[in-house]
Amino acid sequence: xxxxxxxxxxxxxxxxxxxxxxxxxxxxxxxxxxxxxxxxxxxxxxxxxxxxxxxxxxxxxxxxxxxxxxxxxxxxxxxxxxxxxxxxxxxxxxxxxxxxxxxxxxxxxxxxxxxxxxxxxxxxxxxxxxxxxxxxxxxxxxxxxxxxxxxxxxxxxxxxxxxxxxxxxxxxxxxxxxxxxxxxxxxxxxxxxxxxxxxxxxxxxxxxxxxxxxxxxxxxxxxxxxxxxxxxxxxxxxxxxxxxxxxxxxxxxxxxxxxxxxxxxxxxxxxxxxxxxxxxxxxxxxxxxxxxxxxxx
Ligand SMILES: [Zn+2]
Numbered sequence: 001x002x003x004x005x006x007x008x009x010x011x012x013x014x015x016x017x018x019x020x021x022x023x024x025x026x027x028x029x030x031x032x033x034x035x036x037x038x039x040x041x042x043x044x045x046x047x048x049x050x051x052x053x054x055x056x057x058x059x060x061x062x063x064x065x066x067x068x069x070x071x072x073x074x075x076x077x078x079x080x081x082x083x084x085x086x087x088x089x090x091x092x093x094x095x096x097x098x099x100x101x102x103x104x105x106x107x108x109x110x111x112x113x114x115x116x117x118x119x120x121x122x123x124x125x126x127x128x129x130x131x132x133x134x135x136x137x138x139x140x141x142x143x144x145x146x147x148x149x150x151x152x153x154x155x156x157x158x159x160x161x162x163x164x165x166x167x168x169x170x171x172x173x174x175x176x177x178x179x180x181x182x183x184x185x186x187x188x189x190x191x192x193x194x195x196x197x198x199x200x201x202x203x204x205x206x207x208x209x210x211x212x213x214x215x216x217x218x219x220x221x222x223x224x225x226x227x228x229x230x231x232x233x234x235x236x237x238x239x240x241x242x243x244x245x246x247x248x249x250x251x252x253x254x255x256x257x258x259x260x261x262x263x264x265x266x267x268x269x270x271x272x273x274x275x276x277x278x279x280x281x282x283x284x285x286x287x288x289x290x291x292x293x294x295x296x297x
Pocket of ligand 1: 017018019020021023110111112113114116
């Protein structure tokens, strides 16, 4: 089962008031593969969606349409009987003669029903990506009119989706995680909405941790580069006549640095027989480096 399929199952199993259930059925029929005088049909990979579609049409024409399985293993519900179609269209307030595939807002009577209607549309032509991978929810529509109407529905939710034309389909999509969360909750997919919130929190935490780790590793790199430079200088100065040739003040820190490149200036400062400040250690290392540079001239 795909992630989107799980979301659809969750939407279907959500319990709704009767007015909302009818609005969802309407959305499911109107946004299906075809909704016209000639055929009302749905093609889906999700068996529960196919059953919901068959139930929706049954509630409007009292005739059960059987599920078919396509060659590609998808579920198909195809209503082609003229009488049955006319009954469905009539019950949804469409005039068969002047039929236009647009939303009849009379079928969405209350504000509660808008969310259920969007849920029906989502079941018919929507998909959502696993929020662990990407924030993306979309509806793929066959006409510009439906696309405009759906955007109007989102206006009710104060969600501003984007639209685009892809492969001959009008796509209404949302990438804003808060808007996706809002819509999923409205459609009855609370569990998925919670999962999205969790994914978002996890991402925020991970980003913070990454920033810290990057910061610390940059610091570490700088420290290693400095210590390497100090070691090189000490080796250069003591190659010929040994460490005892260094002025007394510098001998001990040179010895400690040679022994361990990972020691920080602060650690070295504490390890000296007569502890000095960190800046004192750094000052002595600068002196060593300067001496090494001068010895080359
Ligand atoms: Zn309602």
